[in-house]
Amino acid sequence: MKARVTVTLKSGILDPQGKAIEGALRSLGVGGVTSVRQGKVFDIEIEGADRAGAEAALKSAAEKLLANTVIENYRIELH
Amino acid sequence: MKARVTVTLKSGILDPQGKAIEGALRSLGVGGVTSVRQGKVFDIEIEGADRAGAEAALKSAAEKLLANTVIENYRIELH
C-alpha cells in the first residue's frame, strides 16, 4: 500500500524557511506571493493489504517520528 | 488564493534521510514499512483572483527556486 504523510507547522509558529523563500521569490520577480510556509511530505510504502493495520502503523509513525507534535500537525492519506 | 507546491525526489535519486527514517521506524517497532521517501510542501498564498496568472507565478516559483529540477519533481495544486 502507498501512503503519504504531510507534516506542516502549526499556525503561529515561526517559519524562518518560509520567510526566506518569500523574500527570495520577491527578488526573483515572482509576483503576488504574500506568504510561504514550508512543510514535509513522506511517501511511504507499507506491505500487506490490511488498511486498518496500515493506518495504525502510519499514525504511530507520525506521532513517534515523522512529526514533532509540539510544533507540527500531520495528515495521513492512504491510497 | 491558496496553493500548495509539492516537491519530491526523482525516483533513482537515493534519499539518505528516507533510508534513515525507514530504519528508525523499524527500530521503533512500526511494522510493515518497506520504503520511505521524503519531500517538501510549500503552502503559498497569492494575492489577486486571476487563476491563470497565479498558476504562471507558481510555475516560475517552482522552476526558478522551489525545486532543484536536476533531482526533484514538483506538483502545483491551486485551491
Next chain:
Amino acid sequence: MACSPGWSIISRWRRDALAQSDTAVISNEPAITPELIAEHGLKPEEYERILKLLGRAPSFTELGIFSAMWNEHCSYKSSKIHLRTLPTKAPWVIQGPGENAGVIGIGDGLAVVFKMESHNHPSYIEPYQGAATGVGGILRDVFTMGARPIACLNALSFGDPNHPKTRALVGGVVAGIGGYGNSFGVPTVGGEVRFDRRYDGNCLVNAMAVGLAETDKIFYAKATGVGMPIVYLGSKTGRDGIHGATMASAEFGADAEEKRPTVQVGDPFSEKLLLEACLEIMAKGCVIAIQDMGAAGLTCSAVEMGAKGDLGVALDLDKVPCRETGMSAYEMMLSESQERMLMVLKPDKEKEAEAIFRKWGLDFAVVGETTPTKRFVVRHGGAVVADLPIKELGDEAPVYRRPFAERRNERKLDASSIEPPVAVADALETLLGLPDLCSKRWVWEQYDHVILGNTVQRPGGDAAVIRINDGPKALALTADVTPRYCEADPFEGGKQAVAEAWRNLSAVGAQPLALTDNLNFGNPERPEIMGQFVDCVRGIGEACRALDFPVVSGNVSLYNETNGRAILPTPTIGGVGLLDQFRKSMTIAFKSEDEAIFLIGETRGWLGRSVYLRDLCGREEGAPPPVDLAAERRHGDLVRGLIRDGLITAAHDVSDGGLLVALAEMAIASGIGAVLEPPPGIPTHAFWFGEDQARYVITTKQSQPVVERAKTAGVPLVPLGATGGTLIAIAGERPLRVDDLKRRFEAWLPAYMAGAT
C-alpha cells in the same frame, strides 16, 4: 491617536500627563480575578503590592507586565540577597553583573564579554528549538554590548540514559545547539555532559557565549536624553513563547506538556544578520543604548533601558512590526519572539541606521521615545493600555529572604571501609566507558569548533584555547561543576566547582581572570533547596575570593523539579583565563616516550562521593573531597609557571574518576602508554580512583628543575613512572592496551545514541 517620531517634546509631556490619570487605562480586557492573578504566577501578597503601587487595579496588559517583571526569572526575588555576597570586582573587571554580560579587560585595548544562561524548561519541552533559542539568546546578550562572539560553550545535564525520554533529549538538544551556533558562525569549543536520574524530569541546558570588543566601544542598556527615538530592530513579533518568562519559573507538574507555551523557533540566519547590522551601526556611532529582547521581550528591555537611565519610556505598539494579525497589547508586551533588539538612537543618525538595517533585510521601526516622566506608558490603537512607574517596576519587585535549612553534612568515609569490588584494571575499563566519563566526541563533533580559524585547543582537553585576533594572546575557556558533591555538601561543592574551573584554566597555562555562573536548583520555597542554594553561593564566593576569580555575570534557574523531585544542585561555573602566548598553551596528551610522569598535589585517597564509589560500589555516600583553596592556588600557580617556562610537556587536572582516569585520558589522547608505580601507604583503589582536589598530572623531560620548583613552592610532587609503550602497565596489575581503552572511551555515547545500548 498614534504617536509619530515627529512629536514635539511638549506635546509628549501633555500626553504622558494625561495618560497618568487612571481613566486613560482602557479595559475591553478580561477582568482581573484571583484565578487570573494566580495564572500569572503572582502570589496574593504580590498583587496587594501592585495595588498599593498603582493606587488602582492594573489593566490586563499591566498585570502581564508585572507578572513578567516580578517573576523569579526576571526579578531574582529569591536569589538577590545571596548573589549580592559574591565578589565581583578586580582591577581587570570593566563591568560586573547587572548588564547583559560581564566585561573584563585583557590589555591592548581589548575586552572580553561573556555570560552563561539556562534554557532548561524550553529544552525539555522542545529540545531542538529550546536549546537553539538558548544559544541565540546568550549570543545576543554578548553582541548587544558591542562584542563579536568568538566562542560558545554548553553545559548539559540529562536524566538516566535508560529513562525513555533521555535519548531524544540528548539528540535534540545537541542538534539544536549545533544548528544555531554553526549557522550563526561561532565556534562551540567546550562544555560538559552528564547523566543522572535526578534530571529525568528536568534536563539542564546552560549555554555560554564569549565575545571580543574594544574597551572604549562597549554598549550598555542605560538610556540617556529625553525625546530620543526608541527603535525596534530585527525580526517581527509573533505570539512566540507568550508566558515563557512566567513559565520558566513555574515548577513542572504532570500536566507540564499541557500548559506548554507556544514554542519559540530560532532563526540563526536572522541572528547573524542582526549581529552584522548591530556592529555596523555601533561602529557608525548611531547608538545611545541597546538592549536585546529576551524573556518577556519588549517589556523587560524597554523598562530596563528607561529605569537604568532614570527616564520614562513611551511605546506605541501600533508601530511594532508584527508577524501575525490582531495581536493584542498584552501579547506584544509579553511575546518572546527571537532575534529582536531595542535601541535608543541618536536622532540625527536615524536615517543612516535605518539604511544599514534595510541593507541587511531586517525590520527597523521607531516604536517610541524616552520621556522625562519616569513612567512606562504603552499605547495601542491610540489608547493607553499601560501606565506604570518605571523604576518601581524593577526596584519594587518583591525580594524574599526565604527560610533555608542547614544541611547536616555527611561523615568522611574511610577508604579501608570500602571493599574494592573489582581489580584496578577492570575498574578503569569500566570507568572509561561510563556515560559521565566517556568521550563526548559524539557531541562536540556536531559543533563547528574550528570556524574563525582561532581554535588553538579543540574540545577534548581541560579547557578550550581560542587565539585573540592574530595572537599572540589567547583565551582559555571551561565549564565545570560536580553536582553530586554539591548535594552532599553544598558549601564544599560550590567551592569545588570554582576550583575545578580555575584548575582547568591553569592546566592549559592560562591565568584565570573571571567567571560567569549558572545556578540551577529546585524549588526555593522548600527550605532544604534554599539551603543548597545559599551554601553553594557561599562556597562559590569563598573560592572566588581566595583565587582572585570574580563573578562578572550569571544566571539563576530555580524550580527545576518535577512532582516535588528536585534536580541535583547544579551551579555551573564558566571560567575565562588568559594566555600571553597561545603557542605555549599546554595539552593533556603525552608527547613522547620515556618522559617522567609526576602527580602534583596531595593524595589521601578520598573515595566519598567519587564516581568509583557510585558506579562500581553502588554507594552514593560520604562527604565529598574538601577543597583547600590555598593549596589550589599554590598548585595551580606552580603548574602555570612550569608551562610558561617550558619545563613540562603535558598537563591534565585530576577530576571525576580520579588519578588513573586522568592518566588514561592522557594516554588515549596520544596513543602512548605509561609504566606506573603507585607509592606505598594508600589502598590502591583509593590511590587510583580517589577524587582528592588540587591535583594535576604532568610529564617532563627535565625532572630536576621541576622537582626543585615544587620544593621551593612547597607543593607535594609524587613520581608516578614514565611514558612509553602501548600499554598502561601498573606494577602488580593486568596491563591494559591504550588502543583498547580508547575504544571503550569512545564507544559508549555513539552506541547509546544509535539505540544500541
Next chain:
Amino acid sequence: MRSAVVVFPGINRERDMARALRLISGREPTLVWHADASLPQGTDLVVLPGGFSYGDYLRCGAIAARAPIMDAVRDFAARGGLVLAICNGFQIACEAGLLPGVLMRNAQLRFICRDVYLRVERSDTPFTRGYNAGQVIRVPVAHGEGNYIADGESVARLEGEGRVLFRYSSPDGMIDPNWNHNGAMNGIAGIVNERGNVLGMMPHPENHVEASMGRTDGRGLFAGLVDHFKVAA
C-alpha cells in the same frame, strides 16, 4: 593574485578565507556583496566561501545561487576565470549550474566537524599544483550536507575526465568507506567543471594554513594558485 570573496547573507567563513588569502597571496581580498552586479576590475580569483547562506533554508545554496552577483560569477567562469567554491560555496556552485550534481544530507544525518584526510588525485591543475598527485592532506570539514551525489552518467564523466581532484581517504591514501564521513559517491570531496576552472570542495583548506596553529596542509592549494598567476603574468 587579486581575489574577490563573495559575501551572501548568512555566509560565515569569509573571514577565515580572507585571512588565508592574505597570509599566502600577500594581498587583502576584496569582499563583494551578493547584491552587486559586477566583480572588481582585474579579479584573478573568485571565491564562494563557506557558511550558511540564507540559513541553508530551502536547499543549501539554493537561494544564494540566484543572487544578482551570480550572473557576474557565471560570466567570469565562462571567460575562463578561476572560481574556488568551498563548502557552502560548493553547494551554491552546484545550485547555480557551475558544477554537476548535488550535496545531500550526510549519510548519518548529522553535522560533522572533524579533520579528514583527502587524497589529491592530480597535481596538474591550478588548484592542486601545490601538491603531488596521490599526496594525502589533512583538513577540517564542518558540514551537515556534504554527501556528493550525481547521476551515473555525470559521475562517469567526472571520473573519466579526471575531474575529481580530492577524495576522502584513509591517512595512507586508501579509499575506504570508514574514512568517508558523509557517504559521498566514490568518496568525492572536490571536483572541477569541464573546463577545469571552477573547483568545488566541501573541506576547509583555509582553516589549515598556519604552522603556529598546528597544521598547514591547506596552504598548498592557495600557494599553487599564487604560482599559477605568477607564471601566467
